[in-house]
Amino acid sequence: MAVVFPLNLRRIEVTGDDRVRYLEDVTSQALASAQPGTVHGALYLDVHGAPVAMFDVAVLPDRLALLAPAELEQTVVEQLGMRTFLLDARFTATDHVVAALRDDPDGAVAGAAGLHAREGRCHPGGDVLVIGRDGGVDVVGPAGAVDAAVQALVDAGAKPGDATDAERWRIAAGQPAWSVEVAAPHLPEELGLLPTHVHLAKGCYPGQEAVARMWMLGRPRRRLAKVAVRGPVEPGWQTGEGRHKVTVTSVSPDGDLALAFVPGDAQVGAVFPASADASEAAVEVLDLVGDTAYPPGADPAVTRRRDKR
Numbered sequence: 001m002a003v004v005f006p007l008n009l010r011r012i013e014v015t016g017d018d019r020v021r022y023l024e025d026v027t028s029q030a031l032a033s034a035q036p037g038t039v040h041g042a043l044y045l046d047v048h049g050a051p052v053a054m055f056d057v058a059v060l061p062d063r064l065a066l067l068a069p070a071e072l073e074q075t076v077v078e079q080l081g082m083r084t085f086l087l088d089a090r091f092t093a094t095d096h097v098v099a100a101l102r103d104d105p106d107g108a109v110a111g112a113a114g115l116h117a118r119e120g121r122c123h124p125g126g127d128v129l130v131i132g133r134d135g136g137v138d139v140v141g142p143a144g145a146v147d148a149a150v151q152a153l154v155d156a157g158a159k160p161g162d163a164t165d166a167e168r169w170r171i172a173a174g175q176p177a178w179s180v181e182v183a184a185p186h187l188p189e190e191l192g193l194l195p196t197h198v199h200l201a202k203g204c205y206p207g208q209e210a211v212a213r214m215w216m217l218g219r220p221r222r223r224l225a226k227v228a229v230r231g232p233v234e235p236g237w238q239t240g241e242g243r244h245k246v247t248v249t250s251v252s253p254d255g256d257l258a259l260a261f262v263p264g265d266a267q268v269g270a271v272f273p274a275s276a277d278a279s280e281a282a283v284e285v286l287d288l289v290g291d292t293a294y295p296p297g298a299d300p301a302v303t304r305r306r307d308k309r
Contacts, residue, residue: 049210086093
């Protein structure tokens with residue numbers, strides 16, 4: 001059943017003639033050719049490739065709308081907004097809030113409420129901005145307008161939800177959260193963010209060398225995975241050591257799924273710890289987050305050192 005719940009995100013407006021050029025220069029995403037009406041994930045990295053901030057960029061005709069975790073609002077406005085040098089790019093925090101509709105794969109509920117958008121696209125919907133997501137939409141705007149949109153979605157058949165539903169959905173979708181999974185020293189490839197937040201053909205941004213070095217020459221020592229939970233497993237649960245260490249970072253409110261960092265060479269179906277004792281706490285790898293052979297910008301004609309036998 002479709003469910004609608006709040007997301008702890010904030011909207012930051014970026015205006016000025018050089019807004020796209022500036023974010024092209026400082027983030028991991030290729031935005032120079034982004035078309036109005038599209039949405040793209042992006043990372044702001046330090047020189048070692050570790051995330052300093054993450055956000056989505058909604059490209060509008062006269063501005064960019066950044067959707068960032070609430071705890072990053074000040075970081076984005078101050079660290080990015082105060083370092084534009086001579087470029088015309090202005091960052092302004094807003095009081096807009098965000099609600100998410102999920103489990104609406106055919107768009108029936110969103111369509112009935114007049115809030116449908118294709119995945120990866122965005123458009124104004126009255127007083128709100130509607131962003132298409134996998135299996136639903138995000139609705140962004142002033143609190144009163146978002147409340148009205150949520151009511152329209154409920155009237156169209158969605159179930160009202162809360163932060164517990166948001167966390168349940170996030171873990172089932174395998175999406176890393178800021179400061180939980182997305183934290184130093186983990187690099188974008190370890191976090192499974194290459195397909196959604198990085199363009200590998202783009203150069204000359206802070207941290208690009210570290211991202212490219214791992215992609216071309218190295219292997220992640222660990223990978224973020226969605227795992228099935230067996231027994232008493234809570235956030236912080238660990239097993240193994242060194243390169244074989246497994247660390248659970250988030251557990252679904254239902255206790256059946258979790259996100260965990262697993263060894264870089266782990267395969268789907270691997271169980272940690274591998275034990276004949278069925279009563280022992282363990283996790284089983286269901287999916288490696290962001291596992292794709294060719295993320296955006298990757299050249300399939302190039303043989304990486306990690307691929308050589």
